Amino acid sequence: MKALIMAGGQGTRFWPLSRELYPKQLLKLGGGHTLLQETVLRLDPLVKPKDIFVVTSNKLLVDIKSQLGELGKGALPDNIILEPEPKNTAPAIGLAAVYLAKSDPEAVMAVLPSDHLIKDRAKFHSTLKKAGAFAKKGHLVVFGIGPDKPETGYGYIKLGKGVGSGAHMVERFVEKPDAKTAEAYVASGEYLWNSGMFVWKASAILGEIKRHMPELYKSLKKISAALGKKDEGKRLADEFAQIKPESIDYGVMEKSDNVVVVKASFDWSDLGSWSAIEDVIPPDKDGNVVVGRVVDLDCKGTTFYAEGRLVAAVGLTDMVVVDTADATLICRKDMTQKVKDVVGVLKQKGYDEYITHKTVKRPWGSYTVLQSGPGYKIKRIEVNPGAKLSHQMHHHRSEHWVVVAGTARVTNGDEVINVHVNESTFIPMSTGHRLENPGKVPLQIIEVQNGEYLEEDDIVRFGDDYGRS
Amino acid sequence: MKALIMAGGQGTRFWPLSRELYPKQLLKLGGGHTLLQETVLRLDPLVKPKDIFVVTSNKLLVDIKSQLGELGKGALPDNIILEPEPKNTAPAIGLAAVYLAKSDPEAVMAVLPSDHLIKDRAKFHSTLKKAGAFAKKGHLVVFGIGPDKPETGYGYIKLGKGVGSGAHMVERFVEKPDAKTAEAYVASGEYLWNSGMFVWKASAILGEIKRHMPELYKSLKKISAALGKKDEGKRLADEFAQIKPESIDYGVMEKSDNVVVVKASFDWSDLGSWSAIEDVIPPDKDGNVVVGRVVDLDCKGTTFYAEGRLVAAVGLTDMVVVDTADATLICRKDMTQKVKDVVGVLKQKGYDEYITHKTVKRPWGSYTVLQSGPGYKIKRIEVNPGAKLSHQMHHHRSEHWVVVAGTARVTNGDEVINVHVNESTFIPMSTGHRLENPGKVPLQIIEVQNGEYLEEDDIVRFGDDYGRS
Numbered sequence: 017m018k019a020l021i022m023a024g025g026q027g028t029r030f031w032p033l034s035r036e037l038y039p040k041q042l043l044k045l046g047g048g049h050t051l052l053q054e055t056v057l058r059l060d061p062l063v064k065p066k067d068i069f070v071v072t073s074n075k076l077l078v079d080i081k082s083q084l085g086e087l088g089k090g091a092l093p094d095n096i097i098l099e100p101e102p103k104n105t106a107p108a109i110g111l112a113a114v115y116l117a118k119s120d121p122e123a124v125m126a127v128l129p130s131d132h133l134i135k136d137r138a139k140f141h142s143t144l145k146k147a148g149a150f151a152k153k154g155h156l157v158v159f160g161i162g163p164d165k166p167e168t169g170y171g172y173i174k175l176g177k178g179v180g181s182g183a184h185m186v187e188r189f190v191e192k193p194d195a196k197t198a199e200a201y202v203a204s205g206e207y208l209w210n211s212g213m214f215v216w217k218a219s220a221i222l223g224e225i226k227r228h229m230p231e232l233y234k235s236l237k238k239i240s241a242a243l244g245k246k247d248e249g250k251r252l253a254d255e256f257a258q259i260k261p262e263s264i265d266y267g268v269m270e271k272s273d274n275v276v277v278v279k280a281s282f283d284w285s286d287l288g289s290w291s292a293i294e295d296v297i298p299p300d301k302d303g304n305v306v307v308g309r310v311v312d313l314d315c316k317g318t319t320f321y322a323e324g325r326l327v328a329a330v331g332l333t334d335m336v337v338v339d340t341a342d343a344t345l346i347c348r349k350d351m352t353q354k355v356k357d358v359v360g361v362l363k364q365k366g367y368d369e370y371i372t373h374k375t376v377k378r379p380w381g382s383y384t385v386l387q388s389g390p391g392y393k394i395k396r397i398e399v400n401p402g403a404k405l406s407h408q409m410h411h412h413r414s415e416h417w418v419v420v421a422g423t424a425r426v427t428n429g430d431e432v433i434n435v436h437v438n439e440s441t442f443i444p445m446s447t448g449h450r451l452e453n454p455g456k457v458p459l460q461i462i463e464v465q466n467g468e469y470l471e472e473d474d475i476v477r478f479g480d481d482y483g484r485s
Numbered sequence: 486m487k488a489l490i491m492a493g494g495q496g497t498r499f500w501p502l503s504r505e506l507y508p509k510q511l512l513k514l515g516g517g518h519t520l521l522q523e524t525v526l527r528l529d530p531l532v533k534p535k536d537i538f539v540v541t542s543n544k545l546l547v548d549i550k551s552q553l554g555e556l557g558k559g560a561l562p563d564n565i566i567l568e569p570e571p572k573n574t575a576p577a578i579g580l581a582a583v584y585l586a587k588s589d590p591e592a593v594m595a596v597l598p599s600d601h602l603i604k605d606r607a608k609f610h611s612t613l614k615k616a617g618a619f620a621k622k623g624h625l626v627v628f629g630i631g632p633d634k635p636e637t638g639y640g641y642i643k644l645g646k647g648v649g650s651g652a653h654m655v656e657r658f659v660e661k662p663d664a665k666t667a668e669a670y671v672a673s674g675e676y677l678w679n680s681g682m683f684v685w686k687a688s689a690i691l692g693e694i695k696r697h698m699p700e701l702y703k704s705l706k707k708i709s710a711a712l713g714k715k716d717e718g719k720r721l722a723d724e725f726a727q728i729k730p731e732s733i734d735y736g737v738m739e740k741s742d743n744v745v746v747v748k749a750s751f752d753w754s755d756l757g758s759w760s761a762i763e764d765v766i767p768p769d770k771d772g773n774v775v776v777g778r779v780v781d782l783d784c785k786g787t788t789f790y791a792e793g794r795l796v797a798a799v800g801l802t803d804m805v806v807v808d809t810a811d812a813t814l815i816c817r818k819d820m821t822q823k824v825k826d827v828v829g830v831l832k833q834k835g836y837d838e839y840i841t842h843k844t845v846k847r848p849w850g851s852y853t854v855l856q857s858g859p860g861y862k863i864k865r866i867e868v869n870p871g872a873k874l875s876h877q878m879h880h881h882r883s884e885h886w887v888v889v890a891g892t893a894r895v896t897n898g899d900e901v902i903n904v905h906v907n908e909s910t911f912i913p914m915s916t917g918h919r920l921e922n923p924g925k926v927p928l929q930i931i932e933v934q935n936g937e938y939l940e941e942d943d944i945v946r947f948g949d950d951y952g953r954s
């Protein structure tokens with residue numbers, strides 16, 4: 017079996033911890049791994065690393081690649097399928113199916129979100145195997161979740177005739193119901209939640225796309241014909257530019273008469289909003305979840321997630337408080353679905369705290385903007401042992417570098433020098449330069465930029481270890 | 486008339502905006518002036534600047550002096566009476582009375598808190614004049630506030646026989662009552678709130694201290710005898726070391742039979758907790774007070790006070806949210822009295838966000854700690870035009886300075902150089918150095934400290950414009 021992990025999702029519901037360029041799948045919410053990494057690890061040993069593929073967009077590529085690399089699973093970080101632009105799940109799945117079908121049209125592929133929580137790996141595997149068996153027979157298979165409350169945030173699946181233990185033909189998919197309908201569905205016992213996890217043969221899903229989304233299929237055929245040829249990239253971009261965004265649920269699943277639903281025997285949470293954090297971190301006896309430096313007096317049922325700053329609270333009941341370096345969210349727990357509206361308001365107001373964190377990960381390490389003012393910007397830069405930034409130049413700024421930990425190898429014009437702790441150097445404007453950590457411990461430098469224009473896009477790259485020049 | 490402004494108060498109730506070293510009286514809550522400055526300005530023209538005295542403690546001296554200086558009222562910043570250590574209000578008032586009595590025992594002095602809000606200056610002056618007339622006759626006078634709700638946070642004053650329009654002898658002072666008693670007091674019409682504002686002759690309050698606090702009086706006599714002599718400082722410190730802390734209310738007012746209460750005709754708020762911020766900044770139509778970069782969805786009756794970072798809130802009702810560079814407070818509006826308990830917990834846990842802000846004011850400007858890590862600390866330093874830091878030396882750290890605005894004159898060992906925008910210099914360990922702004926615009930530098938010990942007390946001062954060497 018092959019696995020396709022869908023990792024192109026936007027980061028609105030877990031703002032301010034998630035950002036547009038750092039969405040939920042990249043977060044470590046509870047344990048030592050990110051949700052994306054846990055999704056990969058959860059497949060072991062059922063699916064081999066070489067058979068795991070991750071589909072995402074270009075703007076998340078660096079972080080996805082770096083997180084996959086951290087798992088030390090061979091070529092896994094190279095198994096990334098890039099959508100030229102986000103067009104919802106149907107085109108992304110179709111693209112991946114085209115890639116897989118090229119070498120083996122009969123390949124069975126499991127399609128898995130990268131940001132869900134499943135703890136019981138053994139039961140997950142047995143459900144996957146059962147689904148795989150139906151997929152091999154040519155069915156589309158969806159995992160259904162036994163509903164434990166009348167949730168109005170999910171789609172439901174009406175069960176048709178039984179086709180095996182815990183498996184039914186799907187009578188129909190229904191979109192998010194109202195509260196009353198949801199109650200009736202749960203009471204009837206004839207409905208399961210749509211988990212968004214699927215298993216099918218590449219040829220089967222392509223066949224259904226051909227039937228129900230002929231326009232998309234035409235584009236996919238053209239892409240397939242170009243695979244491995246020198247115009248592959250251009251063809252892919254051109255086709256994606258005109259593909260209509262559509263979800264696989266609406267585009268295919270709701271229309272197909274060949275869908276089997278397999279009831280999941282494992283625990284599951286889609287972590288759809290901050291109120292679901294309790295699925296990851298169990299509340300204490302007062303119902304509070306407390307992460308970070310928090311002083312809480314007379315609080316109950318409240319989640320505190322503080323990344324580093326101090327948070328103090330008095331008398332809160334059933335709230336969520338999330339504190340990051342540059343933004344704080346306080347939200348009634350039963351209104352956490354509205355966090356995405358907050359992000360909408362930020363965009364509208366031009367507040368850029370929805371885009372990135374103050375600390376931005378890079379393939380070579382990270383940087384943090386400590387402060388900026390008229391004509392200057394101060395960054396703390398951390399470079400991993402052995403890593404180097406691109407050989408670059410800025411037209412509008414000069415840079416002072418002070419090393420505060422480790423040793424830097426600095427190319428400054430034609431000169432290459434080592435700069436040690438408590439030493440500094442100066443990079444004039446329009447001078448080619450490169451920063452490298454030749455040592456065994458992380459290099460930390462403080463950079464003071466001076467200039468009339470201090471944005472990230474004032475950069476001319478001459479050479480780069482990460483293909484960005 | 487002379488005025489004594491009590492400005493030694495601790496900053497617990499308005500945390501995190503107030504800090505131990507930056508209490509409420511130093512804050513600009515609404516307008517262009519701080520509460521201390523407004524207290525001074527409110528006396529104009531009734532009390533001349535030379536007759537206004539401010540009593541405070543050494544640790545607040547620099548800020549108090551600087552705020553008084555900003556008002557441009559001649560020698561006012563020199564009229565500061567320093568308590569050697571805080572011993573509550575009775576010793577502070579006694580000390581001030583001793584100073585004033587030295588030149589004129591019959592001087593009438595108004596004792597005024599530095600952190601209350603009074604908007605109607607004309608009515609304030611007419612009440613002060615009325616009180617002054619009773620004080621001249623030898624009475625102690627207290628301002629009573631007509632209670633508009635059964636407040637349990639204030640002391641009450643029971644009215645005795647009338648001695649003029651809006652003036653009564655005090656029958657007795659009563660400490661903070663419970664809710665039921667407070668209701669009965671308000672309903673009876675026979676009680677006023679104790680405002681903590683007093684008027685009396687220096688000789689009169691010293692006479693009452695002699696009667697009711699003989700130990701304190703003995704100490705004050707010794708201090709009085711030492712005034713203007715060379716052991717004045719030592720005597721003051723020795724006596725204060727043994728003086729028992731006591732409030733003027735408990736020590737004198739509750740025991741004296743010579744107190745007149747004059748009913749205040751002016752508006753008044755003691756700004757006793759965050760819920761009183763509405764007295765300074767009127768709420769909008771949803772009952773929200775919004776200061777700073779705030780996104781509030783479905784909130785009502787909620788106060789947002791954000792100094793600079795972004796705060797987003799969904800569904801809050803009757804809350805107070807205060808956000809500063811290093812700490813956030815979220816508190817139910819009816820529990821804002823508990824903010825002082827939060828500060829208690831911070832002390833206990835060793836979290837130092839109760840002491841200072843990230844930006845610390847200095848007589849020459851300010852500094853902000855941008856980040857610190859093992860072996861390094863980064864500060865942004867702003868020096869006012871014409872100001873200079875002390876000539877100093879550090880045993881445990883070297884400093885890199887990068888100028889990002891203005892021009893610095895730097896003494897570095899035996900050398901004096903000018904450092905301009907986008908230039909840097911390096912101060913080695915154990916080297917005498919001095920930073921000065923010789924220019925006409927604020928000087929801003931980024932300082933990167935390296936060393937094994939980076940606290941403020943690693944400083945040897947050779948010379949200082951502000952008397953700190």
